[in-house]
Amino acid sequence: MSIALFTLGGTIAMGGLDPGRPGVVARLTGADLTAAVPGLADLNPPLDVRDALAVPSAHLTYRQLLDVVDAAGRAVIAGATGVVVTQGTDTLEESAFLADLVWPHDAPLVFTGAMRNPTLAGPDGPANLLAAARVAAAPSARGLGVLVAFNDEVHAARWVRKTHSTSTATFASPNTGPLGHVIEGRVRVLVRPERPAPLSPVDPDRLDGTRVALHTVTLDDDGLLLDRLAETHHGLVVAGFGVGHVPARLAPTLGALADRIPVVLTSRSGAGSVLRNTYGAVGSETDLRRRGLLDGGLLDPYKAKVLLRLLLAANAGRDTIAAALARHG
The missing domain is CATH 3.40.50.1170 (L-asparaginase, N-terminal domain)
Incomplete structure (x- = not known):
């Protein structure tokens, strides 16, 4: 021992x-x-x-x-x-x-x-x-x-x-x-939280070839850094404001990306969850989910990126990714 x-x-x-x-x-x-x-x-x-x-x-x-x-x-x-x-x-x-x-x-x-x-x-x-x-x-x-x-x-x-x-x-x-x-x-x-089951083993070669980007949204963000991102990356994590908001002009760009690759919405705040259906303006969490972004829950952007990359390397589809985010976030 x-x-x-x-x-x-x-x-x-x-x-x-x-x-x-x-x-x-x-x-x-x-x-x-x-x-x-x-x-x-x-x-x-x-x-x-x-x-x-x-x-x-x-x-x-x-x-x-x-x-x-x-x-x-x-x-x-x-x-x-x-x-x-x-x-x-x-x-x-x-x-x-x-x-x-x-x-x-x-x-x-x-x-x-x-x-x-x-x-x-x-x-x-x-x-x-x-x-x-x-x-x-x-x-x-x-x-x-x-x-x-x-x-x-x-x-x-x-x-x-x-x-x-x-x-x-x-x-x-x-x-x-x-x-x-x-x-x-x-x-x-002092506490024993429930632990999600581990993921299946990942092929290291597939993992090496899987690219996931992280975009932290900032004041007056024009989204130019996201231009053509779907051509170079397999997934994207968005660190939005507060409970999961972005500037209105960024919402269509993120929606277009979500049509092509998995896009996970998280909060840049450092604690707390993104919401699902509290706010309804363009660029709100409700609007972004309607455009196809996936709910990152309580996962911070860095951990969401790790999880998404492992899932994509295992060839996980949208439903599998959403379910994994729900378990871990």
Whole structure:
């Protein structure tokens, strides 16, 4: 029995300076990381450390992340109690959600990282890694899917967001709050939300060739960025104002796109759901749904993009996509 640890680089692993370049760089191995965490050596079951990648999270691809998820699954099948993945925080919310969409095991898969690198006073990486390992080992975390352990909080990958560029308390779940906390080394899971069934495995080659765009609507948006988008992309996520509104002149453009490719309507607000039938003006959520846009519900734009790309890579039709959005959003 063990907890498998897969390291992917990021701030948590940036332990030194390169004389030829400004700024910190990734230097720490998994062994270096674990050696710097007080109490980690006493964890039961122990860690099985595996260095997977050493890249900033901004460089990660879907294919690389799915390879890590596959390796994590094999570790669980081989007897691991749970799995921890360390990576940079820039894309951690998307990585965790991608993993959650395909993770079929009861064993916890826990993502964590750091906001303050080890060269600074008070780095948060060691505490986050210890908390993540404790969550991965906790019986109460089984069946919750993919989790994010950060700042002694436990979040569902489905709802967690990075909400601040530098704060060590950056990860939050604005719509739900955390699922639990790590208190004096004890994992306390306070709520157990229903978890949708995972998606079927996706062909990585088809995934590589599937393009989904994200358009954030802004004041006086003329929509020129969307011109000919259906010729280059297979789907579009729209981050609309508030409950799902766009400028009136943008509505016909989005409707024309929705006739050709799936277009998912989400909110750029950071929390809350798009509505379905409260407002009726041109460019409102009711008007856009009438023009064929799909309801993203509570999904934020970044997670909607991850879900839509996986669905399109699996050759899902409009009805299947709408049903998946209803389950996950």
